[in-house]
Amino acid sequence: MSSKTTQLGFLTLIAALLISNYDRTLSLLSPYLPAAVPHFEPSSPPLEDCTAHNYTTEILSIDPLLIYITSFVTPAETSALLSTGDPLFESSQVTLSGRDTTTADRTSLSATLPITATTSCILSRARSFLGATLPAGNIGSPQLVRYTAGQKFNLHHDWYDTPQVLAKTGQRFNRPASFFVFLEANCMGGETFFPHIAVPGEGRWREHEGGTAFKPVEGNALFWVNLMPSGRGDKRVLHAGLPVEEGRKTAMNIWPRAFVE
Numbered sequence: 001m002s003s004k005t006t007q008l009g010f011l012t013l014i015a016a017l018l019i020s021n022y023d024r025t026l027s028l029l030s031p032y033l034p035a036a037v038p039h040f041e042p043s044s045p046p047l048e049d050c051t052a053h054n055y056t057t058e059i060l061s062i063d064p065l066l067i068y069i070t071s072f073v074t075p076a077e078t079s080a081l082l083s084t085g086d087p088l089f090e091s092s093q094v095t096l097s098g099r100d101t102t103t104a105d106r107t108s109l110s111a112t113l114p115i116t117a118t119t120s121c122i123l124s125r126a127r128s129f130l131g132a133t134l135p136a137g138n139i140g141s142p143q144l145v146r147y148t149a150g151q152k153f154n155l156h157h158d159w160y161d162t163p164q165v166l167a168k169t170g171q172r173f174n175r176p177a178s179f180f181v182f183l184e185a186n187c188m189g190g191e192t193f194f195p196h197i198a199v200p201g202e203g204r205w206r207e208h209e210g211g212t213a214f215k216p217v218e219g220n221a222l223f224w225v226n227l228m229p230s231g232r233g234d235k236r237v238l239h240a241g242l243p244v245e246e247g248r249k250t251a252m253n254i255w256p257r258a259f260v261e
Contacts, residue, residue: 053125060199060212064236065225068204068214069129069179072221073122073252078183080118082250085111085144092145092153095160105154108241111144113252126179126254129223138166138173143253144183145241147190153241155195158253159226159233163260171259176227179254185216187247192222196236213242216249231260 058068073081088111093100113119123139145153163172180192191206191213199205199212204220206213214222228234 061197064197064234066194066197066199066237067223069221069223071219072125072179072181073183073219075219077118077122078219080116081113081122081142081144081183081252084116084118085113085250088112089144089146094156095164098162098164105156107151108153109146109151111146113142113144115141122252123254126256129179130177130256138257138259140255140257143255145251145253146184147187147241147244147249149244149246152243155238155240157226157233157235157238158255161233166257166259172261173257173259174227174231175255176258177223177225177256179221179223179252181221181252181254182216182218182249183252184248184250185218187216187244187249189243189245190247190249191215191242193240193242194237195240196238208242216251227258 053071053074055069055071058070060066060068089109090111091102092106092108092110094103094106095101096103115123119142122142126139147153158178159175163174165172191208193208193211193213195209195211197212198207198210204215204217206215224237226234226237
């Protein structure tokens with residue numbers, strides 16, 4: 001692909017964002033994402049059709065792709081998510097050598113949410129955001145994460161070094177992209193830090209150690225692509241949950257699944 005063709009593709013993407021906010025936003029990204037992405041679980045339960053909620057998007061970085069989404073969830077949806085998740089929190093885990101375990105690098109709490117009318121609605125919205133880039137398929141249940149004073153998640157990546165196996169079908173999958181949605185921001189500190197992505201400006205984000213730290217803002221979200229075109233993880237999207245100094249932060253992970261041969 002020539003550099004002129006690539007530049008034209010990015011200009012078309014930016015124009016689509018300006019015209020329609022989010023409809024077809026990522027449907028134009030297909031030429032730039034991993035070849036493994038289109039392989040999805042053939043059957044997936046229907047999701048609540050409630051994608052009409054308006055939000056806005058800003059492209060903060062094209063390569064790697066990082067998009068800031070304002071008002072991705074409503075206050076009413078946030079309240080419902082927190083109410084569902086509150087009794088489900090337990091110590092967060094990480095996957096090491098194919099096994100889930102606790103570690104000093106991640107000291108938060110996590111809760112896997114059941115599929116309810118609200119979670120179904122939000123997953124449907126996420127799927128609509130992805131457009132033709134990631135054809136309709138299994139996204140998986142959202143995960144809430146909660147941080148209180150002193151809790152953190154050191155630098156990490158969301159993709160798996162080795163694709164995981166879905167227990168119900170035996171299919172192998174990875175995480176081609178991530179949504180990270182802020183639900184509670186009653187805290188000091190607790191920013192989401194990308195050391196290899198520098199975004200100019202101040203306000204919702206700030207410069208930190210040569211990268212960018214995004215402040216928790218209730219209802220807003222970050223979206224990024226985890227995998228290179230080769231299917232390997234993109235180390236430029238390494239990120240961390242900086243320690244909360246005081247108060248409480250709650251957020252939600254949504255991880256689309258790309259099934260691989």
